[in-house]
Amino acid sequence: MDKLIITAALVGAELTREQMPHLPVSPTEIAEAAAAAREAGASIVHLHVRDAKGMPTQDVAVFREVITQIKKRTDVICQISTGGAVGTPIELRAEPLSLRPEMATLTTGTVNFGDDVFMNEPSAIEFLASRMKKEGVKPEIECFDAGHMANALRLVKKGLVDEPLYFDFVMGVPGGIPGTVPDLMHCVASLPAGAQWQVAGIGRAELQLAAVAIVLGGNVRVGFEDNIYYSRGVLADSNAQLVERVARISRELGREVATPDEARKLIGLA
Ligand code: KMH
Ligand code: ZN
Numbered sequence: 127m128d129k130l131i132i133t134a135a136l137v138g139a140e141l142t143r144e145q146m147p148h149l150p151v152s153p154t155e156i157a158e159a160a161a162a163a164r165e166a167g168a169s170i171v172h173l174h175v176r177d178a179k180g181m182p183t184q185d186v187a188v189f190r191e192v193i194t195q196i197k198k199r200t201d202v203i204c205q206i207s208t209g210g211a212v213g214t215p216i217e218l219r220a221e222p223l224s225l226r227p228e229m230a231t232l233t234t235g236t237v238n239f240g241d242d243v244f245m246n247e248p249s250a251i252e253f254l255a256s257r258m259k260k261e262g263v264k265p266e267i268e269c270f271d272a273g274h275m276a277n278a279l280r281l282v283k284k285g286l287v288d289e290p291l292y293f294d295f296v297m298g299v300p301g302g303i304p305g306t307v308p309d310l311m312h313c314v315a316s317l318p319a320g321a322q323w324q325v326a327g328i329g330r331a332e333l334q335l336a337a338v339a340i341v342l343g344g345n346v347r348v349g350f351e352d353n354i355y356y357s358r359g360v361l362a363d364s365n366a367q368l369v370e371r372v373a374r375i376s377r378e379l380g381r382e383v384a385t386p387d388e389a390r391k392l393i394g395l396a
Contacts, residue, residue, distance in 0.1 A: 128392055129384035130376045131345040133170040133294075133324060134163035136365050138351030139182035139211035146354045148364055151176045153188065157195035162366035163349070164202040167373030169389035170229065171196065172347065174207045182211040189222040201386045203395065205229035205266060208254050212242040216250040223257050228395050230258055231294070232265035234281065235274035238301025244270065251277065255286040264395055267293045270302035272309075275316055291321045292393060294347060297335060298328030305331025307338055314342060322393065326352050333371070340376045348372055 136150055136159045143149050150159040153175070160171045175192050177183040193204050206227045210219045223230060232254055233246045258265050265287055267278045281287040295313045298305025303313070305327045317323060324345035327335035332353040336346040348368040356362040356371075373383045390396035 127343045127381055129382045129388055130340060130373075131170065131324065131384050131389045131392060132168045132369055132372055133172050133205070133326075133345070133347040133349075134160070134168040134365050134369050135172040135326065135347055135349035135351035136160060136163065137174045137176065138349075139174045139207070139209070139214075141350055141354070143180065146350055146361065148362070149350055150365070151180050153191040153195050156192050157199055159365050160196045160202055160204075161199040162364060163369045164200045164386065166366040166370035167383045168202060168369045169384050169386040170203040170205050172205045172207065172231065172349070172351065174210075174351065182214070184210050184214060184218040184221050186221050186224060190225055193225065193227065203228050203386050203389060205231065207231050208258075209233050209244070209268065212239055212244050216253060220254055220257050223254075223261050223263055226261045227263060228390075229264045229266055229292075229393075231268045232258060232287070233268040233270065233274070234277040235269075235271060237270040237274075237299065239270075240300050248277075252281070252284070252286055255281050259286060259288070264292065264393065267291055268296055269293055269313065270296045270299055272303055272313060272316065275313065279318060289318075289320060290394065291318065293317065293321055293323040294326055295323065296326045296328065296352075298331040305329070305335060307334070310335055310338055314344065328352050330355070330358075332368075336372050337375060340372075340379055340381055346372050346376075
């Protein structure tokens, strides 16, 4: 089995300091969190950034500052979000692609998102996919629902995304695919040949689905964007603490954890 790739989703767009006092917000805080997550076993950081008021932004200058500071500290793969926050206009979502990061997320369908709707019309998805192709950015296909997998294959048919695909099953968002083991098994069984995958379980689904992915040969995403608790009612101290637990469980189960350079080779970035 390949080594485990761990992604740390450090910030998110919806979370506030009131909900999570340890949330990294400034570029320096995000870069320090990225370096600590890498030390704990992460090879990718999934990046949202915040403006001076702590609000989510797709501002290229802020992404540039964050990525520059991360690269000064560590060798982790930087994956920018093109999802942004619910309601971010599609043109703004695409802007940080001009920085040509190694990876970026590409959500391949609309989904109810709690009381909101995370809109991804077919034309918007194709716009983001073609920008990624033009800039040479590897998409991570974000599936908030099972039907989003088939939408990704349509992009392949249209020549907008190249195989092998790297899927992220985001499971447990209210309105999306539930965060259960049978739902994960359904997603894994539906994978096209040669595809790679990871799971991002939301809330209490995070750890259980991570354990299943480790055993099945998939990869794992953890971090404050997805879950702020270490155990029931106990907030995590840091993103690194959540990463470290997954790395420890994986090693205990006999699966080593990939370094960033090993992850680059596994994903085809190097
Ligand atoms: N903030 C969510 C509405 C992504 O990063 O690509 C979308 C999201 C997905 O977080
Ligand atoms: Zn995100």
